[in-house]
Amino acid sequence: MTTNKQKPPDDPHDAAAHWFTREHGGLMTPDERRMFEAWRQADVRHEQAYQEMMRVWSMAKATPDAVFENILDRRPGWTSVMASRRRVLGVGAGAACCAAAAAVLMGPERWLHAPEFSERYLTRRGERRRVDLPDGSMLTLNTDSVAQVRFYRSERHVRLEQGEVFFAVASALDRPFMVDAGLAAVTVTGTAFNVRRDPDHQVSVVVESGSVEVAGGRWWNRDVRRLTARQAVQVDRSAVASEVFPADVNVAMAWRQGKVVFDATSLEAIVAEINRYRTRPIQLQSASLRQLRVAGVFSTDDPDAFLDVLPSLAPVTVLRLPDGRTMITPR
Structure with a gap:
């Protein structure tokens, strides 16, 4: 069996990064596992440094991809940032900045490996x-x-x-x-x-x-x-x-059956919801119509059916204009 005999760095934070990379990269051998556990127990500073590294990892996993992408766009100077801020891991805003830098270095898995x-x-x-x-x-x-x-x-x-x-x-x-x-x-x-x-x-x-x-x-x-x-x-x-x-x-997920359910909902909110399913949005002509309340179950597969029945539910008129727009006006 081949065993990695490389001695970890003397600095506790550098050593923590070394062990973290070996462990979370699936690279640690049984001999290294024993060395790792002995290292953690040898000095309280070792365990503290490793726990800081774990906190960075947790913060990095919760950080949106866009943050990492912005860092990568500015990559030429990031290694010096990592080195200069390493000492303040886990402390206030410095921890957040360092978490992002550490994520670029060793990552959540989505930055280390191609997806399966x-x-x-x-x-x-x-x-x-x-x-x-x-x-x-x-x-x-x-x-x-x-x-x-x-x-x-x-x-x-x-x-x-x-x-x-x-x-x-x-x-x-x-x-x-x-x-x-x-x-x-x-x-x-x-x-x-x-x-x-x-x-x-x-x-x-x-x-x-x-x-x-x-x-x-x-x-x-x-x-x-x-x-x-x-x-x-x-x-x-x-x-x-x-x-x-x-x-x-049942109401929140009615869309899975091609339905939307309204229970005394404002006409403004209903139109906004129906417009999600239309290529040409419905418009309210007057602000006075916004708070009219309507109840009903309507089809998302045929959103025009809502327009057909609306005048029987509220004092409005539906105008279908030559340019393709649909306007709801007071009656």
Whole structure:
């Protein structure tokens, strides 16, 4: 058997990086494992340095890819930054900066290795699409949605660029499933849940079964919410996560059956929702119509049916104009 006899660096932080790379890269031999454990026990500074390295790793895994991409764009000077800030790992803002630099150096796995599986899925406006993934998980994409899927040896990663996706995740305790939706990140091992990312950057998460962990906010100051079945959370455009609240799963996920459900909902909100499924948006002529309340169940596969029935539900007239626009006016 070949054994790596390379002596680790004398500096505790350099040595911690050496051992971390060996362990998390799957490179550590049995002899090295014994050396590693002896090193940790030999000096309290060794264990402290290794725990700092683990904290950096955790922070780096929670950092959106875009942060790493920006760092890579400025890569010529990053090694000196890493060296100069190494001493302040785990301390305030310095830790966050160093976490990003360390991630570029040794990474989350998605920066160290090519993915085992990579695919980008999208739907047109008004389209739904089901996708079966190689791990046994299933995605259902709602209208006008884009999702980038990348699977690595130790994690499964989906970036929801826009739109809405229902996730039925195959359980794998040692291979977490992570969804990056901009200002919110969702982590699970196996469950069923819905994530919606609106154009105004608001993100909503609804759990059908199992449990999820939602981290809302900016990457350097995540606010974590834990959800179980029939619970939801929203992260608004200012990156503030709401408290967990009960969810009507049947209403939230009716789109999977091609339906939208409204219960005394404002006409403004209804039009905004129906417009997600139309190539030409509906317009309200008057601000006075915005707060009219309407209830009903409508088809997302035939959004014009909503326009046909609306005059019987509210005092309005629907005008279909020659240029293709649709206008709702007071009656």
